[in-house]
Amino acid sequence: MSLSRKRRAASAALACLCYVVLWITAGAQNCNTLKNKARWNNLRLPRTLVPHLYEAVIHPDLERLDFRGWSCVEVLVNDNTDYIVMHVKKLNLSNIDVRFKDRNDSLEIKEHVISDEREQLQIELTSLLLKGSRLLINVSFHAALRDDCNGFFFDSYKTKNGVERFMAATQFESIQARSAFPCFDEPNMRARFKFSIIRPNNYISLFNTEKVWCDAVLNYYSSNETMDVFETTVKMSTYLVAFVVCDYKSKSKINNGVIVKRIQEVDLALNTVVDLLEYFETLYEVKYPLKKLDNVPVVNFHYGSMENWGNIIYHESYLLFNAVEGSESDKIDVVMVIAHEVAHQWFGNLVTMDWWGDLWLKEGFATFAQYFGVKHVFPDWPIMEDFAYDVAMHGLTTDAVDSSTPIIISMDDTKNIMEHYNDLTYLKSASLIQMLKTAFGSHLFNTAVKNYMNKHQFDCANKNDLWDSFNQQLDSMENINVKEMMDTWTLQMGFPVVSIIRNGRQVTCHQERFVIVDHSKLGDFEIKRPKFNYTWIIPLTYVTDTNPHNHSNVFMKEKTSLFFHIHSNNNTDNYNIYKNPGFYRVNYDANGWSEIIKQLKTNHNVFDVLDRGSLINDVFALLSTNLVNLNTAFNLSLYLEKELNCHPWRMMMGNIWYTIQKFSTHPKYHLYTNFMKKLMTPVLKNLGFKEEGDYEAKLIRPQLMTLAAHMGFPEYVDWVQESFKQQLSTFYLFLQRLSPNQRDIVYSYAVRYGGEKEWNYVMNLALADDASRIKSLLKSLTLSKNLSNIEKLIDLALNKSLVQNWECYIVLINIILNSIHQESLWKLITKNWTQIHERYFLLFF
Numbered sequence: 001m002s003l004s005r006k007r008r009a010a011s012a013a014l015a016c017l018c019y020v021v022l023w024i025t026a027g028a029q030n031c032n033t034l035k036n037k038a039r040w041n042n043l044r045l046p047r048t049l050v051p052h053l054y055e056a057v058i059h060p061d062l063e064r065l066d067f068r069g070w071s072c073v074e075v076l077v078n079d080n081t082d083y084i085v086m087h088v089k090k091l092n093l094s095n096i097d098v099r100f101k102d103r104n105d106s107l108e109i110k111e112h113v114i115s116d117e118r119e120q121l122q123i124e125l126t127s128l129l130l131k132g133s134r135l136l137i138n139v140s141f142h143a144a145l146r147d148d149c150n151g152f153f154f155d156s157y158k159t160k161n162g163v164e165r166f167m168a169a170t171q172f173e174s175i176q177a178r179s180a181f182p183c184f185d186e187p188n189m190r191a192r193f194k195f196s197i198i199r200p201n202n203y204i205s206l207f208n209t210e211k212v213w214c215d216a217v218l219n220y221y222s223s224n225e226t227m228d229v230f231e232t233t234v235k236m237s238t239y240l241v242a243f244v245v246c247d248y249k250s251k252s253k254i255n256n257g258v259i260v261k262r263i264q265e266v267d268l269a270l271n272t273v274v275d276l277l278e279y280f281e282t283l284y285e286v287k288y289p290l291k292k293l294d295n296v297p298v299v300n301f302h303y304g305s306m307e308n309w310g311n312i313i314y315h316e317s318y319l320l321f322n323a324v325e326g327s328e329s330d331k332i333d334v335v336m337v338i339a340h341e342v343a344h345q346w347f348g349n350l351v352t353m354d355w356w357g358d359l360w361l362k363e364g365f366a367t368f369a370q371y372f373g374v375k376h377v378f379p380d381w382p383i384m385e386d387f388a389y390d391v392a393m394h395g396l397t398t399d400a401v402d403s404s405t406p407i408i409i410s411m412d413d414t415k416n417i418m419e420h421y422n423d424l425t426y427l428k429s430a431s432l433i434q435m436l437k438t439a440f441g442s443h444l445f446n447t448a449v450k451n452y453m454n455k456h457q458f459d460c461a462n463k464n465d466l467w468d469s470f471n472q473q474l475d476s477m478e479n480i481n482v483k484e485m486m487d488t489w490t491l492q493m494g495f496p497v498v499s500i501i502r503n504g505r506q507v508t509c510h511q512e513r514f515v516i517v518d519h520s521k522l523g524d525f526e527i528k529r530p531k532f533n534y535t536w537i538i539p540l541t542y543v544t545d546t547n548p549h550n551h552s553n554v555f556m557k558e559k560t561s562l563f564f565h566i567h568s569n570n571n572t573d574n575y576n577i578y579k580n581p582g583f584y585r586v587n588y589d590a591n592g593w594s595e596i597i598k599q600l601k602t603n604h605n606v607f608d609v610l611d612r613g614s615l616i617n618d619v620f621a622l623l624s625t626n627l628v629n630l631n632t633a634f635n636l637s638l639y640l641e642k643e644l645n646c647h648p649w650r651m652m653m654g655n656i657w658y659t660i661q662k663f664s665t666h667p668k669y670h671l672y673t674n675f676m677k678k679l680m681t682p683v684l685k686n687l688g689f690k691e692e693g694d695y696e697a698k699l700i701r702p703q704l705m706t707l708a709a710h711m712g713f714p715e716y717v718d719w720v721q722e723s724f725k726q727q728l729s730t731f732y733l734f735l736q737r738l739s740p741n742q743r744d745i746v747y748s749y750a751v752r753y754g755g756e757k758e759w760n761y762v763m764n765l766a767l768a769d770d771a772s773r774i775k776s777l778l779k780s781l782t783l784s785k786n787l788s789n790i791e792k793l794i795d796l797a798l799n800k801s802l803v804q805n806w807e808c809y810i811v812l813i814n815i816i817l818n819s820i821h822q823e824s825l826w827k828l829i830t831k832n833w834t835q836i837h838e839r840y841f842l843l844f845f
Contacts, residue, residue: 040085043118043414044186048081051184051191052134057227058152058181059198060145060245062166065154068142071181073191074101077133084123084137087178087185088114089151091141098123101134119178139182149302151179152243157299167203167246169298169313171306174356174417177238187237188354188460194232199245201226206244206294208233208310233309234289235458237352242308244296265320269295272335272377276342279376280369283446284346286453293345295319295338300804305337307344307366314341317775325773327740328698332386335378339370351453354460357411359420360490361463364407364429367391380695385647387434388610392581393617393651395427396495400516400621404493407432408463431583432489436482438581439539439553440474448473463490480555485537489583492532497585497627498540498556502592507542509562511535514585516625535560538584542566581610585618593619593632600639612643613651620655634675641682646700649683653707660710664820673711680704680713689719691739702741709749717753724750724758747780759789767802775810778803782814787824790815794828798835812836 040046056071073086084098093114098107108126115122121139129135145168146153154168170180178185197205201216201224209231216226233241251266273295277288290310297316305314318337321330347369348362371391375383398404407424411417437445452461452469467483474482489495497514500507513534538556556562588596596615599606607615615636623633640652656676663669687693687701708716723738723746738746750758759781766777781793797803797811815825829836 039083039113039124040118040120040122043412045085045087045120045184045189046081048077048079049075049084049086049135049184050078051075051189053232054181054183054191054193054195056181056193057196057198058243060152060154060168062154062168062200062203062245065145065166066142067145067152067168067180068140069181070138070140071183073137073183075135075137075184077129077131077135080128080131082125082128084121084125084135086121086137086182087119087175088121088141088182089119089176089179091143091179091182093121093139093141093182095138095140096123097138098125099136099138101136107135119175121182137182141182143179146179149298149300151176155298155300165247167244167248167298169244169246169296169301170242170308171301171303171313172241172308173239173306175239175414177241183238185238187239187352187356190235190237190352190458190460192232192235193241194230195241195243196227196229197243197245198225198227200224203245203247206242206246206296206311208236208240208242208290208308210291231291236309236349237460240307240309240349240352242306242311242313244294244311244313246296248296265322266295268321268323268331268334269319269338272338273342275377276339276373277345279373280343280346283372284450284453286346286350286450286457288345289350289458293342305341307341307348309345309349312341314338325740327702327744328695329702330740332381335374336370339373339377340366343369343373346453350458351456352460354462355411356414356417356420357409358462359417360407360425360429361461361466363421363426364433367426367430368433382609382647382696385610385613385645385650387430388581388613389647389650389654391427392431392434392583393654394423395431396583396585396617396621398423399428399493399495400514402494402515402517406491406493408490428583431581432486434581435539435583436470436486438541439555440470440482444470444473480537485539485555488532488536492534494534495584496534496536496538497587497622498538499587499589500592501589505566507564507566509540509556509564511538511556511560511584514621514625536584539582541582585621586614587618587622587627590632593628593636597632597636597639600636604639604642609645609647612645612648616640616648616651617654620652637679640679644683644686644696644700646696646703649700649704653703656707661817676707676711677713680708684708691741698741702745705742706745706748709745710752717749720746720749721753724754728761744776744780747777748783751780752783752785759784759786775807778807778811779814782811782818785820790825791828794832798832 051073053074054071055074056069058067058069060067093112096109096112098109099105100107110124110126113122113124114120123137143152149155150171152168152170154166156164156166158164172180175185177183184191193208195207197207199205205211205228207228207230211228212231213229214226251270273293277293281287292310294311296311296313297319298313299316301313301315303315305312305318314337318334321334326334343366344362347365353359353361371383371387374381405424407429409420411420448466448470451472452466455469456465463486464483467486470482474480494513494515496511499510499512501510536556540554540556540562542552542554554562554564600612600615604612619628619633619636622628623630637652640648643649659672663672683700684704687697687704689705691698691701693701705716709720723742727738727746747762751762762777762780766774766781778793778797781789784790784793793811793815797808803811812829816829
C-alpha cells in the first residue's frame with residue numbers, strides 16, 4: 001500500500017520543519033567530550049539496544065563545504081539498561097532527545113558523553129529501560145564535508161570549459177557512517193533507513209532507494225533548495241548506506257549517473273550492469289530486491305569503487321569507457337570492476353558478514369563471482385585464464401612470505417580494519433572458493449551457495465553458516481567435512497607445496513609449507529605454529545594423457561604424506577597431477593619434470609592451457625626457493641617458442657619482469673636478454689605489428705611488444721621511434737593510425753629511449769585540460785632514464801592542483817617499479833615522505 005501524493009507532501013514538510021526547528025536551536029544541549037567518564041569501555045557496542053529504523057534529513061552546503069542534519073533512530077530494548085551507546089565521529093551534536101515510541105514526553109538524561117577514542121556517544125538516563133520497549137533517539141548534528149573520500153566528502157571536477165564544479169558523496173565502508181550521522185555502526189546491526197536530502201534546485205540527489213517525492217518545502221528557509229524524500233530501504237548494514245548530491249545528467253536502462261561531457265562513455269557500463277543483474281538473479285535464484293541500481297562516477301574517488309546497495313560509486317576510470325580511445329585492457333578493467341560491485345549486491349549486501357573478521361566472505365565471493373559474471377556477458381573472453389593469472393597467481397605470490405596472515409582473523413580493534421583489505425582477503429579467498437567449486441563440482445557448489453543466500457538473506461552470516469550449507473549437500477562423500485577442510489586453509493597462513501614422486505601407477509605425495517624465505521629458520525624471529533601445524537586437507541586432481549579432460553579427485557588429509565594408485569585402463573598412460581585451480585604449488589621429482597618437459601616440446605597442447613600456465617608459474621616459483629634447479633626451469637620455458645596462447649606467456653612475463661627489476665644492472669644481464677629474444681622472436685613475428693586477429697592476439701600482442709621494447713630489441717625500439725616521429729608531424733591523425741592497444745607503448749618507450757623533446761611532448765599531453773588518458777600518460781613519463789625528469793614528475797605528482805590523488809598513486813608506484821636510479825630515487829622518496837604519507841596514506845596503506 002502506497003501513501004497518497006498529499007500525505008507524502010505533508011510527511012516531507014513535517015520532516016523538514018523538524019529539521020529546521022532543531023537546527024535553529026542547535027547548541028542548546030551540546031554534548032561534552034568527557035573521555036574519562038565513559039561507562040562503556042569496549043570498542044564493540046553492547047547488544048542492549050537493536051536499531052530498527054533510521055529517519056534522517058541530510059543538508060549539504062557545497063559553497064561552505066559542510067553539512068547539517070537531524071536523525072531519529074527507532075531502537076528495540078533487548079535487555080534492561082539505563083544507558084545508550086552508539087557511534088559518532090567528529091560530529092558536532094546538539095538537541096539530544098530520547099523518548100519511548102508510544103509516548104510524547106522525553107526521558108530525563110543524566111549525562112551525555114562522547115568518547116573520541118572509541119568514537120562513541122554514551123547517554124546515561126535517570127530511569128531504567130525495560131526489555132521489549134521501543135525508543136526514539138533524536139539528534140541534531142553538523143560537520144565539515146571531508147576531503148579524504150571518507151564519510152560524507154566533497155569532490156570537484158572541471159567542465160569542458162574549465163569551470164570547477166563541486167559534488168558531495170559518501171564512502172562508509174568500513175566504519176565511516178558514524179562520521180555522517182549518529183548510528184549503530186557495526187555490520188550485524190542491520191536496520192532500515194528512510195532518508196531525505198536537501199539539495200540546490202539545479203542539482204540532483206541520489207540515495208540507495210528511489211525518490212518518492214520532492215518539493216520546494218523549504219521555501220520559507222531557502223528559495224533555491226529542494227528536499228528529496230526517498231523510499232525506506234530494506235534491512236541493511238550502515239556501511240552500505242550511500243547518498244550523492246551532484247549536477248550530473250543520466251543515461252539509463254537502470255538509472256546510471258554520468259557526467260554530461262562523458263555521456264557517450266557509459267554504454268559499456270550500462271549494458272554490462274543490466275546483463276550482470278539478470279545473470280546473478282538466474283544463477284543464485286534470488287531476485288535483486290531493489291527497484292533501481294545507480295552507478296555514479298566520482299573523479300577523485302580513492303577506493304576504485306564501492307558496492308553501496310542500489311547506489312554504486314566508482315572512480316570515473318572504472319565506470320566510463322570511450323570505445324574510440326580506450327584500449328582492450330581499459331575495457332577489461334571497467335567490466336571487471338563493475339562485475340565485482342554488482343556481485344556484491346548479493347555477496348555482502350543481501351547476506352552480510354557478521355563482523356569484519358569475516359571480511360573475506362564478501363570480498364572473496366565477489367572477486368570469485370565477478371569472473372563468472374564477465375564470462376557470461378563476454379563469452380569469447382578467456383576469463384578463467386584471467387582468473388588464474390590475476391587472482392590465483394598473485395594470491396600465491398602474496399601468501400608465500402613468512403609474514404603472511406590467515407584470511408580469517410580475530411579483529412576486536414576496529415582501528416586496524418583497513419589493513420585487511422589486501423590481496424589475501426580478495427585473491428586468496430577467491431582462489432579457495434574456486435578450489436572448493438572444482439573439488440565438489442559446480443552443481444553441488446551452486447546449490448550450497450543458493451541455500452546459504454536464501455537462508456540468510458537480509459541478515460548476517462559467518463563462515464560456519466557457509467560450511468554448514470556445503471556439508472548438508474555432501475552427506476558422506478569421501479568422509480570429507482567442508483568445515484574441517486576449509487579451516488585448514490582459512491585459519492592458518494600460507495599454503496603447501498605438494499611434492500609428487502611417480503612410480504608407474506603408484507603416486508606418493510608429500511606436503512610442506514611453501515615459503516619464499518623462512519626468517520624464523522634464520523633466527524630473525526620465531527613464528528608461533530598454527531593449530532594445524534602447516535598441514536592442509538588438499539583436494540588433488542589428476543588427468544591422463546589419453547583422457548585429459550576427465551579429472552579424477554583424491555583428498556590429501558591433514559597429514560604430511562599420501563600414497564595412492566592411478567586408476568586407468570591403459571597401462572601406457574602418462575598422467576599429471578592437475579594443480580589448477582588448487583591453491584598450492586606442485587613439484588615433481590627429476591624424472592617427472594623430464595617427462596613433462598619432453599611432452600611440452602613434443603606437443604604442448606596435450607596439456608590444457610591453464611595447466612601450461614600453472615607449470616610455468618610453479619617451476620619459476622620453485623626455482624626461487626631452490627626446490628628445482630635453473631636448468632629445469634629454463635628447459636621447460638623453451639617450449640614457449642611455439643606457444644601462441646596468451647595465458648602461459650602472461651605467467652612467464654611475471655617472472656621476466658621480476659628478473660628485469662632485480663638484475664637489469666647486473667654485468668651478465670645481456671645474456672638473459674639474448675635468451676628472451678630467442679624465446680620471444682617466433683611469437684612476435686607470428687603476431688606482427690598490425691592490430692588484427694582474435695581476442696587472444698589483441699591481448700598478447702601489446703604485452704609482448706611492451707616487453708620487447710623494454711628489453712631493447714632493436715626492431716621494436718625502431719618501431720617506437722618511427723611511430724612517435726609520425727605522431728609529431730600529424731598530431732590530429734595519430735589516434736586514427738595507431739590503435740589504443742599500442743598507443744601507450746609508443747608514448748612510454750619514446751620517453752624511455754628519447755630525450756627532452758619526447759619527455760616534454762608527453763608531459764604537455766598529460767597536463768592538457770582535456771587529457772582523457774592522463775593515467776597512462778603519467779605512467780609513460782615514469783619510464784624516463786633521466787633522474788631530473790623523475791624529480792620533476794614527483795613534484796608534479798605531489799601538486800594537488802594538477803594531479804588527482806589516484807593519479808599520484810599511479811605515478812609513485814610506477815616510478816618505484818621502473819626507475820633504474822634506485823638509490824637516488826630512495827633519496828627523493830624519503831625527502832618528500834611527510835607529504836606523501838599525509839596525502840596518500842589511505843592509498844598506500
